[in-house]
Amino acid sequence: MPEYPATIARRVVHEIEIKRSRFITYLAPVTSVAEADAFIAEVRKKHWDARHNCVAMITGVTGDQARSSDDGEPSGTAGVPMMEVLRHRDMTDLVAVVTRYFGGIKLGAGGLVRAYGGAVSEALDHAQRVDRRALTAVRIDVPHAEAGRFDNLLRDWTARHDSTLGEPVYGAAAVYEAWAPEAELPALIADVATWSSGALTPVVGETRVTDVPA
The missing domain is CATH 3.30.230.30 (Impact, N-terminal domain)
Incomplete structure (x- = not known):
């Protein structure tokens, strides 16, 4: 349900x-x-x-x-x-x-x-039905040299974990914002650590009810 x-x-x-x-x-x-x-x-x-x-x-x-x-x-x-x-x-x-x-x-x-x-x-x-879930924001600042690789990794990860990924914002770094269910946060944090060899630490933000196309 x-x-x-x-x-x-x-x-x-x-x-x-x-x-x-x-x-x-x-x-x-x-x-x-x-x-x-x-x-x-x-x-x-x-x-x-x-x-x-x-x-x-x-x-x-x-x-x-x-x-x-x-x-x-x-x-x-x-x-x-x-x-x-x-x-x-x-x-x-x-x-x-x-x-x-x-x-x-x-x-x-x-x-x-x-x-x-x-x-x-x-x-x-x-x-067109639009489901709703409580998702938590996770911000990941990625060096520009790694942005392409992380873009692919995050899109694949969110697709497999009932999550969504916003468009990156480019400044001093490429800033990615994923929205994930609370239960999936430890997996995302661990995977980002693996992908970056421990160099990147995601920042967990607010939780809100988010529309997710069915």
Whole structure:
């Protein structure tokens, strides 16, 4: 099980049709409730003529803030099933709006639950998932003569240890910043010592929740 709920990389729009009703799902990654509200307002303005613009949103690093709206559909038939899909997929910092253009055929409560939940689920299938982990910064100052070799070594190491590597910054030395899980720090420090014959000592910095493309 991941340490933290995931999010998505970018907005997604996906449409399905059920018994002549159109269900257009909009997904957006957000960083706050205010940003989610702005996105919801944007979709509602675009589809002002739709019968329903139903919403489910989860925010917060741990997914501790959640809200949903049936927007005129029978209570519990739209926002709740949309939210359940987001929860089941272990998502956060994400807002879903499903716009419905009524096609003249009633779906019934069960049909609405399946339609709204299915619409969000299908949209998520088209999204790029972004996992999140608590990673710790490790700074390594490398002499310019060794920069090329260390660049290759660090890229290979981070790829094999669920870590990430930032772009080097060149000054008096080539400065590399790797972000690694806490459990991997001793291995990284030991490997850098081996690669440099003990000449380089990584500096361990802050720990933060970091996005890692799945």
